[in-house]
Structure formats: C-alpha cells, structure tokens
Amino acid sequence: MSTKTKTLTKQEAFFEYLVRLADDRLILGHRLSEWCGHGPILEEDIALANVALDNIGHAASLYEYAAEVEGEDRHRDDIVYFRNDPEYKNLKMVELPKGDFGFTIARQFLFSAFSFFLYQGLAKADDEQFSGMAEKHLKEIKYHLRHSREWVLRLGDGTDESHQRMQDAFDGIWTFTGELFYMDEVDELLIDEGLGIDTSVFREDWKNLVTDVLEEATVTVPDFDQYMAEGGRKGLHTEHLGHLLAEMQHLRRSYPDAVWE
Amino acid sequence: MSTTTTTYSKKEIWRWLQEVTDPEIPVLNVVEMGIARDVTIDEEKIIIKITPTYSGCPAMSAIEKEIKVKLAEKGVENFEVKKDFSETWTTDWMTEEAKAKLKDYGIAPPGKTTADDDFLKSLKSTKVIPCPYCESLDTELQSEFGSTACKAQYYCHDCDEPFEHFKCI
Structure with a gap:
C-alpha cells in the first residue's frame, strides 16, 4: 500500500479552508435555529434566530466563494446538500445537540470568542473578496460575542441552578475546545500564501478572554491542558452530525429539483 | 430593434x-x-x-x-x-437625511462607528441611545437583536415606549 500523499495545490487548499469555515458556521447555525419557537423568553428566541441567520449567512457566502475557487460550476447548495457526514469538515463542537440554554450559550461564547480573533486575522488576508467577507462577518461576530458573554455572566453569577448549569455546560464542552486550534497541511500551505491564519498566535488571547469572563461569572475554569477530542477536520464526527444532516438534507435529496417561490 | x-x-x-x-x-x-x-x-x-x-x-x-x-x-x-x-x-455610509428619516420613522439611527481595537474593552459598557420619540437618555437595552438583524431593542423609561435602534456597524 502506498503511503505517498498527494501534494495539495493552493487552489485545493483554499477550497478546503473555505469549506471548513463554512461547515462550522452552517452546522452551528442549524443547531441555533432549533431554538426558534423554543427560546426561554421572546427576546432570546429572536436573538438566537438572528445569530443562526448570521451564521448561515456567513456559511452561504463562504460556500459560494468556495464553489468559485473550485471552478467546477457547482452551486453552493450542491456542496451543502449532497455531501455525507465524512465529507463535512466542521469542528465536533458545533454539531453537538443544542442541550439546555446554558449549553447553547457556553458553546456560542467559546466559538464567538475564537471567531473574533480568527476573523481579525482573516480580514487582512491577501485576497480582496475573502478579506472583505471576513471584515463583514467580524462586525456580526462582535455582536454574538457581546450577547453570549453577557449571558455567561448573568447565568454563571445567577441562581444556584443557573450557576450549576453554566458550570456543567463548560465542563461538558471543554474537551471539544482544543480542536478550535487544530491545524494541518491545509492551514500551513495557506499561512504561507497569506490566506490562512496561524491560530496559535492568538491562543493565549483567547484563553485570557475566556478565563476573564468565566472567572467574573464565578464559573470554575476547566483545565486547558486536559484531553481534547479531534477529528472533525478529517471528517470523523460524533453520531449527532448524521442525524442533523438527515434532517437538513432530506427535502433536497427527495426532491432535487424543488425550488423556493 | x-x-x-x-x-x-x-x-x-x-x-x-x-x-x-x-x-x-x-x-x-x-x-x-x-x-x-x-x-x-x-x-x-x-x-x-x-x-x-x-x-x-x-x-x-x-x-x-x-x-x-x-x-x-x-x-x-x-x-x-x-x-x-x-x-x-457600514452604517457610516448612510446619509444624514437617511438617518433623519429613520428617526422620524421611530427607529433610533446609528451613531458613528469606532475602531475595532477598543472592542474588547467596550464589552464592559453599553452605549446610551436616545429615545427617537422623546429624546430621553433614560433608555435601556432589552436585546441586542430586534425584529431584523440590523436592529436592537430598547425601552424608554420616560415615555414608556419600546423602540428599535439601528445598530452601528
């Protein structure tokens, strides 16, 4: 058996990079959309639906650009609806079930804080369309970070029950946070090309922000050096992704020619 | 032809x-x-x-x-x-006339945007948005997200009216 690996071209790497970013946002957006009609209060129902919409919007523009970079005349919807779970490259963190409101907020805060630093870098990428997109998404990510941070504080430093739920949420998701900083040959190639970001450069900033907020919320910060789960970027997922995709893709696959309007 | x-x-x-x-x-x-x-x-x-x-x-x-x-x-x-x-x-591209029209329509218009660098510090504070109806500064943010992505929800403690604010981005 040959172990020779194919050398990745810049175009292939860029496509993969855009799809990874898009997959994270699509799957998270889908999880958030599950709150629609189930939010704890009206304002939060609206807020989570808005954040879902932003994430799906970010994914849509990233997929569209990925399809353009690929140059094979695929529509963004083909990428979304006709790939199976091993072909999805999202982080495991975003595919986990929505859990209670505390869990949704904990995930949103950790992911938004990461995205904030990542997109500050991407907004300087050496590609006008991509950096413009990142700059635009960054504006919205700031609102997501502001929103989720405030809920972490309110619930963490709230009643005994809300405190316990926030603590459980962070303890439960912690093993999935290491993957945020996963990098492989795709990242390495694009960092050299000025298109990708070396996430290790802002890892300390992310840790500091997370630590500050959790401490203010009286939540015990779990161990950053504990065992961390990986695999999402290679298409190895939890069992939850398959169920999500089945629901999301069912209509399009059953009626491939269906259109809105 | x-x-x-x-x-x-x-x-x-x-x-x-x-x-x-x-x-x-x-x-x-x-x-x-x-x-x-x-x-x-x-x-x-x-x-x-x-x-x-x-x-x-x-x-x-x-x-x-x-x-x-x-x-x-x-x-x-x-x-x-x-x-x-x-x-x-950016909301900075909106003309002054457009902002005035927004206010007349009952939506508090966006102010001037500020630099990104201060964002993390700004997390600890909230901006005061004047009520578009009575100009009062005694208003309270109810939610960062309103009826559309671009608006936040506020409440005026003076005229007791809820109102929307076009977020500054």
Whole structure:
C-alpha cells in the first residue's frame, strides 16, 4: 500500500479552508435555529434566530466563494446538500445537540470568542473578496460575542441552578475546545500564501478572554491542558452530525429539483 | 430593434435605483442605505454592484430582485446585479437625511462607528441611545437583536415606549 500523499495545490487548499469555515458556521447555525419557537423568553428566541441567520449567512457566502475557487460550476447548495457526514469538515463542537440554554450559550461564547480573533486575522488576508467577507462577518461576530458573554455572566453569577448549569455546560464542552486550534497541511500551505491564519498566535488571547469572563461569572475554569477530542477536520464526527444532516438534507435529496417561490 | 446599453446614462440608472426601497425599512431607498455601490455601463451590459448590509439578511435577495424588476420595468435588457464583498458595508455610509428619516420613522439611527481595537474593552459598557420619540437618555437595552438583524431593542423609561435602534456597524 502506498503511503505517498498527494501534494495539495493552493487552489485545493483554499477550497478546503473555505469549506471548513463554512461547515462550522452552517452546522452551528442549524443547531441555533432549533431554538426558534423554543427560546426561554421572546427576546432570546429572536436573538438566537438572528445569530443562526448570521451564521448561515456567513456559511452561504463562504460556500459560494468556495464553489468559485473550485471552478467546477457547482452551486453552493450542491456542496451543502449532497455531501455525507465524512465529507463535512466542521469542528465536533458545533454539531453537538443544542442541550439546555446554558449549553447553547457556553458553546456560542467559546466559538464567538475564537471567531473574533480568527476573523481579525482573516480580514487582512491577501485576497480582496475573502478579506472583505471576513471584515463583514467580524462586525456580526462582535455582536454574538457581546450577547453570549453577557449571558455567561448573568447565568454563571445567577441562581444556584443557573450557576450549576453554566458550570456543567463548560465542563461538558471543554474537551471539544482544543480542536478550535487544530491545524494541518491545509492551514500551513495557506499561512504561507497569506490566506490562512496561524491560530496559535492568538491562543493565549483567547484563553485570557475566556478565563476573564468565566472567572467574573464565578464559573470554575476547566483545565486547558486536559484531553481534547479531534477529528472533525478529517471528517470523523460524533453520531449527532448524521442525524442533523438527515434532517437538513432530506427535502433536497427527495426532491432535487424543488425550488423556493 | 433592441436598445443598446449606451442609450442609458449613469445618472438615469442611479435615479431608478432611488426608486427601490428597503422592504424592511420602506422609508429608505437602496442608494441612501449605501447598498447600491456602483454603476458601470459598457457596450454589452450595465453592471450594478451591491453590497449586503448583514450576511444573513433575508431582505438582500428581495432587494436584488426588486432592482432587477425595476430595471426591467424601465426597459433595460442587458444588465447584471453583482454582489460585491470587497468593501464592507457600514452604517457610516448612510446619509444624514437617511438617518433623519429613520428617526422620524421611530427607529433610533446609528451613531458613528469606532475602531475595532477598543472592542474588547467596550464589552464592559453599553452605549446610551436616545429615545427617537422623546429624546430621553433614560433608555435601556432589552436585546441586542430586534425584529431584523440590523436592529436592537430598547425601552424608554420616560415615555414608556419600546423602540428599535439601528445598530452601528
């Protein structure tokens, strides 16, 4: 058996990079959309639906650009609806079930804080369309970070029950946070090309922000050096992704020619 | 014989674009909003560049469609509406008149944007937004997210009215 690996071209790497970013946002957006009609209060129902919409919007523009970079005349919807779970490259963190409101907020805060630093870098990428997109998404990510941070504080430093739920949420998701900083040959190639970001450069900033907020919320910060789960970027997922995709893709696959309007 | 693109002037196209309003904020048109960015006319076609306000804004596809309908109505045949991300939409592009119209409509208009660097520090504070009805500063943020992606929900403690604020981005 040959172990020779194919050398990745810049175009292939860029496509993969855009799809990874898009997959994270699509799957998270889908999880958030599950709150629609189930939010704890009206304002939060609206807020989570808005954040879902932003994430799906970010994914849509990233997929569209990925399809353009690929140059094979695929529509963004083909990428979304006709790939199976091993072909999805999202982080495991975003595919986990929505859990209670505390869990949704904990995930949103950790992911938004990461995205904030990542997109500050991407907004300087050496590609006008991509950096413009990142700059635009960054504006919205700031609102997501502001929103989720405030809920972490309110619930963490709230009643005994809300405190316990926030603590459980962070303890439960912690093993999935290491993957945020996963990098492989795709990242390495694009960092050299000025298109990708070396996430290790802002890892300390992310840790500091997370630590500050959790401490203010009286939540015990779990161990950053504990065992961390990986695999999402290679298409190895939890069992939850398959169920999500089945629901999301069912209509399009059953009626491939269906259109809105 | 069909008309050629060069029979149209840029000024004319811009005037027609002003007739296309934002479906969610009908007092504003797509030019005042800063959504329509550029018009170019060459022999083959007219290209209208638009830039989205919010990534997930459902009004964007409606706006794109309305621009197409408007130009078709005016008899323009060869045109393309192109989405462009190279410039990032900001509320700073809204004209002063547009902001005044928003206020009259009951939406507190956006202020001037500030630099990104201070964002992390600014997390610990909230901006005071004056009530569009009674100008009171005794208002309270109820939610960062309102009826549309671009608006936040506030409450005025003086006139006891809830109101929306067009977020500054």
